[in-house]
Amino acid sequence: MPSQTQTRQSAQPMPRRAGSPRPDRRRQYRRRARAADLLVAALWSSGAVAIALFLATGGMSKFATVAGAVTSFGIIAGLVGTDFILVMLVLAARVPIIDSTIGHDRAMAVHRSLGKPALYLLLAHAALLLVGYGMTEGVNPVAEVFSLLAVPDMPLAFVGLGLLIVVVVTSFVAVRKRFSYEGWHLVHLLSYAAVIAAVPHQLSVGGILAQGSLERAYWISLYVLALGAIITYRFVEPVVSSLRHRIRVQKVETVAPGVVSIHMTGHDLRELGSSGGQFFIWRFWTGRTWWHSHPISLSAMPTDRAARITVRDLGGGSGSISQIPPGTRVSLEGPYGLFTDRARSAPRLAIVVAGIGITPVRALLEQSPLAPGEATILLRASDEQETYLWNEIISLAKKKGATVYTMIGRRARTGRTWMPAADAQRGVSLRSVFPDLAKSDLYICGPTAWLDLVEAEARASGLPQHQLHTERFDW
The missing domain is CATH 2.40.30.10 (Translation factors)
Structure with missing residues (x-):
């Protein structure tokens, strides 16, 4: 057991009150998981829709020559890259139905996973079009740049591509760490400007999105969805809610x-x-x-x-x-976020929390309907000064019949462990603290480096992904 056990409240599980049956958490989880997987698949497959619409509305005929094929591949790269950018904006808009289906963390993970492919596709779009147009006109790609800059709407397209490069580069972890959250967020507002800058050339250059075509309707709808979601959920709704409350x-x-x-x-x-x-x-x-x-x-x-x-x-x-x-x-x-009781799928609840990670756990524990003996909580701190809100957690645990363990001490300097050296040497582990870990949802919250170690041990112990819930304090 942890080296310092401040309090332990244990009780035998008792039947819930009549009329308050235990929810079928596994069935609820399966429904959410299916909906989440379908949503993520739909987001990724939107790129295939963009390709299919291009080919179905005359795109196949453009592959008749080498120059035409190069140009067509450039167009396809641009369409898919732009599609991904718009999907990223929808994910960044924090639309309630998306947040409640896949959660903020997974939405942002999909958002980030689309960033590099979108940038590479748009760079390929520019390069292939320069080569393809140059082959058609008999000029080299560098000279073709100046020809395109003379075309109305094309300068804005180059500006949009430049802005997107800045946005994606600042998302790389090594670069992002050099920014404050506010500075990084300000840079990412450029993505909205980049999308708006790209609209005119997509609708006017080359006749790709012909007036009245299904392809044009799809793209206008996608732009309206992405920019409308941003305006509604990142600007209008917060203003209305703030004024109301x-x-x-x-x-x-x-x-x-x-x-x-x-x-x-x-x-x-x-x-x-x-x-x-x-x-x-x-x-x-x-x-x-x-x-x-x-x-x-x-x-x-x-x-x-x-x-x-x-x-x-x-x-x-x-x-x-x-x-x-x-x-x-x-x-x-x-x-x-989905770091809530709603995300549970197992009959028991296990919580490991460190430092200021106590904040969401305290609210989670307060709201969760728990039977006596259903929950076990491990509070982790480097020293006595980091025991923020522990007294409140312990008080709530007593009321709900939950078990609380505490673990205080600096993390061991050697080895990959999330606990003090004394506890690690005595063989303390997640399984020794939570004997019913396999039948539990494990909630972990705290500093990222520490949390990663706890998560790694949970995975090594065989805990399924759907029973593991994390909340990291980073961006």
């Missing part, structure tokens, strides 16, 4: 050195529809913080009039909001 900071409470809880008041906050474990994008309207947006989980379930988040000072952005004055107006986007 009229959220303001009530007080800022120090929890530990560098950690504060921000208590907020508002109107009809339960109608935000948030679940324990979800997060919002918060913006605090002061002169120092208005341009920062903060993805932060609720650390307690909202009432009609009150909400709370708990924040650790991990940089300029999070540090500045610890000093905001009472009365500050707050706007928000969300809720987002």
